[in-house]
Amino acid sequence: MSKALVVYLMAGPDTPDLAHAAVDGGADTVEIGFPFSDPLADGPVIRRAAERALAQGMRTRQCLDVLARTRERLPGTPLIPMTYSSLLEAYGWERFAEDVAASGGSSMIVADLPAGERPSLRRVQLVAPTSTDERIALAGAETDGWLYLVTIAGTTGARGELSPALPGLVERTRRLVDAPLYAGFGISTPAHARAATELADGIVVGSAALEAAEDGPEALRDFVASLRAVI
Amino acid sequence: MTAATEFGAYGGRYVPETLIPALDDLTSKWSELQRDESFRAELNELLTTYAGRPTPLTRAERFAPDKRLYLKREDLLHTGAHKVNNALGQIVLARRLGKHRIVAETGAGQHGVATATVCARFGLECVVYMGEEDMRRQQPNVERMRLMGATVMPVDFGTKTLKEATSEAIRDWIANVGTTHYLIGSCVGPAPYPEIVRELQRVIGDEAREQILAAEGRLPEAVVACVGGGSNAIGIFYGFLDDEDVRIVGVEAAGAASLGTGRAGVLHGARSSVLADEDGQIADAHSISAGLDYPGVGPEHAYLRDIGRVEYVGATDAEALAAFRDLARTEGIIPALEPSHALARARELEEELILVGLSGRGDKDLAEALRHLT
Numbered sequence A: 001m002s003k004a005l006v007v008y009l010m011a012g013p014d015t016p017d018l019a020h021a022a023v024d025g026g027a028d029t030v031e032i033g034f035p036f037s038d039p040l041a042d043g044p045v046i047r048r049a050a051e052r053a054l055a056q057g058m059r060t061r062q063c064l065d066v067l068a069r070t071r072e073r074l075p076g077t078p079l080i081p082m083t084y085s086s087l088l089e090a091y092g093w094e095r096f097a098e099d100v101a102a103s104g105g106s107s108m109i110v111a112d113l114p115a116g117e118r119p120s121l122r123r124v125q126l127v128a129p130t131s132t133d134e135r136i137a138l139a140g141a142e143t144d145g146w147l148y149l150v151t152i153a154g155t156t157g158a159r160g161e162l163s164p165a166l167p168g169l170v171e172r173t174r175r176l177v178d179a180p181l182y183a184g185f186g187i188s189t190p191a192h193a194r195a196a197t198e199l200a201d202g203i204v205v206g207s208a209a210l211e212a213a214e215d216g217p218e219a220l221r222d223f224v225a226s227l228r229a230v231i
Numbered sequence B: 001m002t003a004a005t006e007f008g009a010y011g012g013r014y015v016p017e018t019l020i021p022a023l024d025d026l027t028s029k030w031s032e033l034q035r036d037e038s039f040r041a042e043l044n045e046l047l048t049t050y051a052g053r054p055t056p057l058t059r060a061e062r063f064a065p066d067k068r069l070y071l072k073r074e075d076l077l078h079t080g081a082h083k084v085n086n087a088l089g090q091i092v093l094a095r096r097l098g099k100h101r102i103v104a105e106t107g108a109g110q111h112g113v114a115t116a117t118v119c120a121r122f123g124l125e126c127v128v129y130m131g132e133e134d135m136r137r138q139q140p141n142v143e144r145m146r147l148m149g150a151t152v153m154p155v156d157f158g159t160k161t162l163k164e165a166t167s168e169a170i171r172d173w174i175a176n177v178g179t180t181h182y183l184i185g186s187c188v189g190p191a192p193y194p195e196i197v198r199e200l201q202r203v204i205g206d207e208a209r210e211q212i213l214a215a216e217g218r219l220p221e222a223v224v225a226c227v228g229g230g231s232n233a234i235g236i237f238y239g240f241l242d243d244e245d246v247r248i249v250g251v252e253a254a255g256a257a258s259l260g261t262g263r264a265g266v267l268h269g270a271r272s273s274v275l276a277d278e279d280g281q282i283a284d285a286h287s288i289s290a291g292l293d294y295p296g297v298g299p300e301h302a303y304l305r306d307i308g309r310v311e312y313v314g315a316t317d318a319e320a321l322a323a324f325r326d327l328a329r330t331e332g333i334i335p336a337l338e339p340s341h342a343l344a345r346a347r348e349l350e351e352e353l354i355l356v357g358l359s360g361r362g363d364k365d366l367a368e369a370l371r372h373l374t
């Protein structure tokens, strides 16, 4: 079975074009970051991208518009907003979920809302190398579609090596969860992508995709294609 | 455990999954230690022989001639502020959790100094995140931390103050959670931190209650403290919350009034009252006092505001500076700029018998205050 490739983009005016290029290069799913001023789970690349997006006026309403326009360009691709609790708190938790769905969102990820909190908010859950078996089972039961395996104890951002914690985490999670497992955080090269997909069912590429996207849609498509070629 | 309803609708654990097991460990260790006599004994010994507790109550007769205004003198503690009460408690906790590396954030530098101090005392590695703007404003404290062996990590993005320093400290903790204890400096952050910090600071209020009863034979009519994250305030307030006749007033910096002008929001792991725009993006705070220059506040304060038990008011930079100068001239006590906000409001209250939390001393603020006063 072919492995899933999820690409993260920060919401902005050119997101529809970039998302289209990513899918052209072989992405199956696109995460769209709704920027937050204080993104605790993010390293410097995504944090800076969020700062720039906010400076360009990308607030919740604008992000939902970007989502809707991306949905028009890509009718068949799962599009998943990724953000932080503060935006939902301000917008209204239920209203946010409704408007994401109405704008074509396929689920969502809330980086600072761990499993067990607000279970009625359907979302992709995350587990980490520090998660206990009990928490992995909980996240697996609550997750929407696939489960996000955070490969490292750390924030988002490219790393030199694939995390040595991944094999153990995959092995533990397989025993407890039926959903597909996608590994993310720190995956930035074809070598990482290949190694990670030997274990997991898919990968999520964030900071490295953002860096490629800075050089435009073609550069992003080529980068995504270089990952797709090996998984 | 869903901690989301800890203080009414405030509090919770809005953090990445990576930290949840560590917060669970912290919660269970903390509740175990609270029943553990040896923990209390060890901490009390340190508070007495190392930090200098109990601190006195001083009547400020010339500062407020028409009142009976008492200062709870946390400025006399080792390291010069109430922050050491919390740092000592958490360092004992961290050692019992088996952690050998400590990470902290600091604004005014008082919490950073307190953390560097207790790490030096126990031989633990210490990393303190501090915004570049605060490093400039509180240079002497940067030197103190370094002298005691701490690594001070400058934070050069965003506001370059306490908000970003806190985010970076949390990111460090996420990356090193196996070896590291996050020694948070105020009653903010994900559960159980707000409760831990409150319990470690309530010694201020418990002592002050006994002392004012001994001095005056009655309870104060009003208790006043400055509120940044809210730790010195919650500590002194806890001595009097059940005394319905005691008016309790928290004083925020006018440009950082998370409770006065904020809205419900999520910052640094907790739902509380925060300075944010209508989209939930955190706004910049502005205060001359680095320790109050923070757009969030402890969730329990938001709760105490909503139930009407505590009033929260503001004081401007200029009002705080005037009180800073006046206390120095009339009492020979140089307060920190943070409690100068409390002094500014306290002397205007209609009540006669007033207790003010003097949370720290002003040595760290001399350069910044003199720049504005001359």
Ligand SMILES: Cc1ncc(COP(=O)(O)O)c(C=O)c1O
Pocket (backbone or CB within 6 Å): B081, B082, B107, B108, B109, B110, B111, B185, B186, B187, B226, B227, B228, B229, B230, B231, B232, B233, B290, B291, B292, B336, B338, B339, B359, B360, B361
């Ligand atoms: C002397 C002093 N008072 C008050 C504060 C504000 O913190 P909190 O509101 O947690 O007491 C600080 C913070 O640095 C401080 O140094």
